[in-house]
Amino acid sequence: MRVQANNAGTADQRREQMLRAALDVIAERGYPESRIADVAERAGTSPALVIYYFKTKDQLLTEAIRFSEDSWYEAGMRRMAEIPTAAGKLEEIVAMSCLPEADSEPTSSWALWLDLWAQAVRHPEVAGVRQKFDERWRELICSLVVAGQEDGEFGPVDPVDFAVLMSALLDGLAVQIALSDPAVDASRAYELSMQFAAGQLGFTWTPRRSGRSSPRADSGSRVRGA
Amino acid sequence: MRVQANNAGTADQRREQMLRAALDVIAERGYPESRIADVAERAGTSPALVIYYFKTKDQLLTEAIRFSEDSWYEAGMRRMAEIPTAAGKLEEIVAMSCLPEADSEPTSSWALWLDLWAQAVRHPEVAGVRQKFDERWRELICSLVVAGQEDGEFGPVDPVDFAVLMSALLDGLAVQIALSDPAVDASRAYELSMQFAAGQLGFTWTPRRSGRSSPRADSGSRVRGA
DNA sequence: AATGTTTGACTGAATGTTCAGTCTAGAAAC
DNA sequence: GTTTCTAGACTGAACATTCAGTCAAACATT
Numbered sequence: 001m002r003v004q005a006n007n008a009g010t011a012d013q014r015r016e017q018m019l020r021a022a023l024d025v026i027a028e029r030g031y032p033e034s035r036i037a038d039v040a041e042r043a044g045t046s047p048a049l050v051i052y053y054f055k056t057k058d059q060l061l062t063e064a065i066r067f068s069e070d071s072w073y074e075a076g077m078r079r080m081a082e083i084p085t086a087a088g089k090l091e092e093i094v095a096m097s098c099l100p101e102a103d104s105e106p107t108s109s110w111a112l113w114l115d116l117w118a119q120a121v122r123h124p125e126v127a128g129v130r131q132k133f134d135e136r137w138r139e140l141i142c143s144l145v146v147a148g149q150e151d152g153e154f155g156p157v158d159p160v161d162f163a164v165l166m167s168a169l170l171d172g173l174a175v176q177i178a179l180s181d182p183a184v185d186a187s188r189a190y191e192l193s194m195q196f197a198a199g200q201l202g203f204t205w206t207p208r209r210s211g212r213s214s215p216r217a218d219s220g221s222r223v224r225g226a
Numbered sequence: 227m228r229v230q231a232n233n234a235g236t237a238d239q240r241r242e243q244m245l246r247a248a249l250d251v252i253a254e255r256g257y258p259e260s261r262i263a264d265v266a267e268r269a270g271t272s273p274a275l276v277i278y279y280f281k282t283k284d285q286l287l288t289e290a291i292r293f294s295e296d297s298w299y300e301a302g303m304r305r306m307a308e309i310p311t312a313a314g315k316l317e318e319i320v321a322m323s324c325l326p327e328a329d330s331e332p333t334s335s336w337a338l339w340l341d342l343w344a345q346a347v348r349h350p351e352v353a354g355v356r357q358k359f360d361e362r363w364r365e366l367i368c369s370l371v372v373a374g375q376e377d378g379e380f381g382p383v384d385p386v387d388f389a390v391l392m393s394a395l396l397d398g399l400a401v402q403i404a405l406s407d408p409a410v411d412a413s414r415a416y417e418l419s420m421q422f423a424a425g426q427l428g429f430t431w432t433p434r435r436s437g438r439s440s441p442r443a444d445s446g447s448r449v450r451g452a
Numbered sequence: 453a454a455t456g457t458t459t460g461a462c463t464g465a466a467t468g469t470t471c472a473g474t475c476t477a478g479a480a481a482c
Numbered sequence: 483g484t485t486t487c488t489a490g491a492c493t494g495a496a497c498a499t500t501c502a503g504t505c506a507a508a509c510a511t512t
């Protein structure tokens with residue numbers, strides 16, 4: 001026996017491999033039903049090794065969620081950095097929330113949010129992760145609005161209020177998308193969100209006609225005032 | 227069989243007693259961590275009896291959630307029926323979503339929603355409950371808008387779009403409330419929601435100044451158009 | 453050798469569900 | 483009116499499984 005071929009590189013690589021495996025498992029079975037044996041199997045190792053790297057199951061799963069959120073956020077940030085206008089950036093934000101990323105499965109990331117929220121109710125550690133994440137998210141929207149206002153792209157609206165409203169709206173729509181509600185599919189949520197944002201911030205926005213690819217850089221057309 | 231003449235309709239009473247016990251337990255420990263032994267203990271019986279009434283644990287918990295949602299909804303409907311204006315009714319709807327009911331504990335009902343959503347992702351039976359509930363909820367908002375428009379209280383807005391937006395917004399805010407996010411407490415959520423609704427539907431609304439009781443019948447003042 | 457990885461084999465506790473009956477009250481038989 | 487029968491309500495004690503976490507030994511790499 002003792003074949004023991006691939007020793008998958010450094011400790012950090014192993015960790016990440018396990019985190020990804022954990023995310024797969026969580027997406028498939030949900031947070032509470034995720035077993036370390038599943039993660040181990042999907043990572044091609046033994047349960048004992050998983051515990052070796054992460055002291056406890058909760059630590060593994062929590063870290064996996066944090067890892068996922070951070071990756072998602074940073075990928076979005078990178079994309080946003082290439083977009084010149086505030087309205088375009090806002091569009092990217094909405095797309096991040098509404099349109100599934102190509103890399104992972106369709107509704108898995110939203111389902112993860114639902115698990116995250118449910119866990120956060122009773123697990124302070126998870127609650128902390130969520131809280132920071134939400135804060136960062138609202139802060140992003142807020143500063144984006146301020147920037148847009150300074151550029152004259154957006155009309156005068158309280159940026160903090162808008163951030164709260166917008167993020168809540170996106171969360172609510174994400175629930176519908178995650179649960180495949182027939183009344184609200186991804187593109188519908190996307191359009192409604194953008195219309196809402198455009199109305200509140202006072203810029204014009206028209207939906208891309210056909211191809212449902214990710215939104216491009218240009219958007220918005222300098223119309224201020226309500 | 228089914229002689230239905232025991233001392234006091236024990237069967238149905240027992241069931242409901244167990245459902246309430248289950249809700250207590252779910253509120254305390256969360257859906258996945260709820261054990262039938264807990265429910266049994268709180269209902270003052272044995273685990274075996276719980277299974278005797280509900281074939282499985284999932285059936286018990288699912289039914290408990292349905293029971294809770296229905297009670298919540300119907301209590302709201304009863305309150306709404308007393309309110310004459312559409313804007314007032316809408317205010318009641320927002321209050322239902324944002325302000326904690328006096329009867330049960332503060333954030334327990336929202337936490338229940340989070341559990342419900344998370345479970346719905348993977349359990350078709352729970353998904354069905356949620357779906358129907360959401361549909362009914364949006365339908366309520368929709369017909370309320372139509373009624374308000376016919377009365378001239380509300381301006382011309384697509385009622386279906388509004389219902390989707392409004393319910394999503396309320397859901398999103400409910401998440402923040404459930405998780406005690408410092409940025410969005412219940413009253414803030416309430417005011418933002420009402421301002422949003424007033425803005426979209428074109429009626430004026432001013433927050434009640436002090437006493438944070440449930441909203442009263444009068445509200446809105448016939449201003450149409452954007 | 454020493455240090456850091458990896459694993460198979462276990463364990464201990466938790467817990468959903470089953471089961472073999474007991475108890476009670478009404479119905480049927482006498 | 484009393485006894486017998488029956489069916490539903492109820493229970494305590496097991497059963498069977500699942501799973502997080504432990505451990506000592508094996509392996510790899512320096």
